[in-house]
Amino acid sequence: MFFYYLRLSALSYRRNPILSSLMVLAIAIGVGAYMVIFTLNYVMGGNPIPQKSDQLFHLQIDSGNPNTESDPPEQLTYIDARALIEADAAFRETPSSKISGIIEPEGDDARPFSVIGRGAAADFFTMFNVPFLYGTPWDESADRNLQQVAVITKELNERLFGGEDPSGQTLRFHSSNFQIVGVLDDWAPVPKFYDVNNNPFDGGEEIFIPWNLVAPMEFSRSGNTNCWKAPDPGREGFLNSECVWIQYWVELRDGEEEEDYLQFLNNYVAEQKEFGRMPRPMNNALFDVEEWLLKEEVLPNETKILSALAAMLLAVCLLNTIGLLLSKFLGKSGEIGVRQALGAHKGSLFMQHVIEAGFIGLLGGIIGLGVAAAGLEGIKVVLGDDLMMTDWIQLNPPVVAVTLVLAIFATIAAGFYPIWRACNVNPAIHLKTQ
Amino acid sequence: MLDMKNIRKVFRTDLVETCALDDFSLTVDQGEFVTITGPSGCGKTTFLNIAGLLETHSGGQYLLDGADVSQLGDYARAKLRNQKIGFIFQSFNLMPDLNLFDNIDVPLRYRGMKAGERKERIDKALDSVGLFARRKHVPAQLSGGQQQRVAIARALVGDPLFLLADEPTGNLDSNTAQGVMTLLEEINDSGTTIIMVTHDQSLAQQSKRNIHILDGRISNGTESNSQPEATAA
Numbered sequence: 001m002f003f004y005y006l007r008l009s010a011l012s013y014r015r016n017p018i019l020s021s022l023m024v025l026a027i028a029i030g031v032g033a034y035m036v037i038f039t040l041n042y043v044m045g046g047n048p049i050p051q052k053s054d055q056l057f058h059l060q061i062d063s064g065n066p067n068t069e070s071d072p073p074e075q076l077t078y079i080d081a082r083a084l085i086e087a088d089a090a091f092r093e094t095p096s097s098k099i100s101g102i103i104e105p106e107g108d109d110a111r112p113f114s115v116i117g118r119g120a121a122a123d124f125f126t127m128f129n130v131p132f133l134y135g136t137p138w139d140e141s142a143d144r145n146l147q148q149v150a151v152i153t154k155e156l157n158e159r160l161f162g163g164e165d166p167s168g169q170t171l172r173f174h175s176s177n178f179q180i181v182g183v184l185d186d187w188a189p190v191p192k193f194y195d196v197n198n199n200p201f202d203g204g205e206e207i208f209i210p211w212n213l214v215a216p217m218e219f220s221r222s223g224n225t226n227c228w229k230a231p232d233p234g235r236e237g238f239l240n241s242e243c244v245w246i247q248y249w250v251e252l253r254d255g256e257e258e259e260d261y262l263q264f265l266n267n268y269v270a271e272q273k274e275f276g277r278m279p280r281p282m283n284n285a286l287f288d289v290e291e292w293l294l295k296e297e298v299l300p301n302e303t304k305i306l307s308a309l310a311a312m313l314l315a316v317c318l319l320n321t322i323g324l325l326l327s328k329f330l331g332k333s334g335e336i337g338v339r340q341a342l343g344a345h346k347g348s349l350f351m352q353h354v355i356e357a358g359f360i361g362l363l364g365g366i367i368g369l370g371v372a373a374a375g376l377e378g379i380k381v382v383l384g385d386d387l388m389m390t391d392w393i394q395l396n397p398p399v400v401a402v403t404l405v406l407a408i409f410a411t412i413a414a415g416f417y418p419i420w421r422a423c424n425v426n427p428a429i430h431l432k433t434q
Numbered sequence: 435m436l437d438m439k440n441i442r443k444v445f446r447t448d449l450v451e452t453c454a455l456d457d458f459s460l461t462v463d464q465g466e467f468v469t470i471t472g473p474s475g476c477g478k479t480t481f482l483n484i485a486g487l488l489e490t491h492s493g494g495q496y497l498l499d500g501a502d503v504s505q506l507g508d509y510a511r512a513k514l515r516n517q518k519i520g521f522i523f524q525s526f527n528l529m530p531d532l533n534l535f536d537n538i539d540v541p542l543r544y545r546g547m548k549a550g551e552r553k554e555r556i557d558k559a560l561d562s563v564g565l566f567a568r569r570k571h572v573p574a575q576l577s578g579g580q581q582q583r584v585a586i587a588r589a590l591v592g593d594p595l596f597l598l599a600d601e602p603t604g605n606l607d608s609n610t611a612q613g614v615m616t617l618l619e620e621i622n623d624s625g626t627t628i629i630m631v632t633h634d635q636s637l638a639q640q641s642k643r644n645i646h647i648l649d650g651r652i653s654n655g656t657e658s659n660s661q662p663e664a665t666a667a
Contacts, residue, residue: 004543011532012531015531334527338529340512341486341521342516342521342541343512343513343545344544345511345512346508346509348544427488428479428488431521
């Protein structure tokens, strides 16, 4: 009977095309607007590494200004990052910081160009499940021995080496020669959880080098730097200062490792306090990925306001749909009476009209996808400056599925009262007056 | 087959209480052709609705094919209507969006019949009323008389126990009305019981038995060709 009722729904649409189209439009607008914000929240607020987000932790060490009550800094100083990476106390760990530099491609006609890169430890790639197209990441010995190796992205490889495997080839970067050991496959976590301090929604880095090279090779920092007191002059003065500019992630496999590492941090900070550093009260913490994204309020505030407005618009559209469905279904009282006379019980009439409501919802959802796509393009204009990279603002298969399901079930829910009213008409009255 | 004893039907609103049927008793046997007559508002349609399980009764007993229907729920009543009763209405009540085939298909769908058997029955029903060739047409493409014949085919397709006809010729001209009556007589001759409400005394006289209702009660149940007497039931 499902396909029979579906056919009846199509015929009913044809009988009242204007009324039915109004309902479809109402659903499309409400669902489309809601799905624009849903998509943003889903992509921006989702867990970018769900398979191990509860094993990855960002450190918090409070090396902040003792004269204020501000929150602990979100990044680490160079002194602390160096000390922690040398202590090697976690199962896996990596400091990382954003850098910039100039690449000098080979060839007389090739022009140098600037790239954004990242200094990271060898563990970075394994910790964050970074996929490789060619080659492999460097190993810990490359970190220790300050080897000038690099991993580049697929796009950069395409630009420099025509997409072929460049493993072993030399790349002139920052006026030095780096040996390419690997090429990343497509990898663009959204948000860029490993560095939320430097716009988590901008484009990813194009080149990765061992973090231990960042300071000695005097790479330009491209990220967020905060200093609560002025550093001493010169590069060494900066490196030894309380300026924070480094992200630090650890991988801890279970609760026991988590406890042990936190204790290690506490011991480290206690030791630093003896040297006169970190005068604020002990406030060390480990935040897993989701906690970190929540703490850092990665989702822009604008989306929260837009979420509320979109939900209200959807509610208004559904209320309108209730009225329109009531008009449509009560207008069919005569037909309902005839069907009852011919043997339809209330259950079958209910099912027929639920399917009709779902049919309208499906049509509304399909058109709503168009509304959502247009809305997302608009969002790119509204938030584009804040988000810098907006390629990911688009409908993906899960969002399309949610749109259609939401449209169908929202319309069915809106239709419950009209359907109930319609199924409870007195057939005797309507049969005589037909 | 249809046995009503002391049926009472009261319609209540906030302001008024109307007794549409009062102490109404009627027995209809298999194969009869019974016409129900009476002035407007006498209770004819109320009787028809109760007989067709479209209304419940306020008192009395109604046995349909030997079973008491008074305690039946919506599902059971719908099933009985589908299997045992065929309806024919004054305004035909065909569904305008469905072609003739699909209109007649409706009661069979609710019976859960398979597609092959449905098709066989529908084709036979359409053929019996001479409209098989127009099975893909919609009701708007037919005359009044043709539409009523389709409605009759729809009422018969499920082999009901009896037909309930509410002024089946009311919207037809005299010639067409006579054609429909002839068809109903043929149907009755083949064994189907028919209970027909009509204003038309000439049609009432064509039936084998006439029941005259006055103020919710049977004034006289008569054989054909005799005038009803205005006496209390």
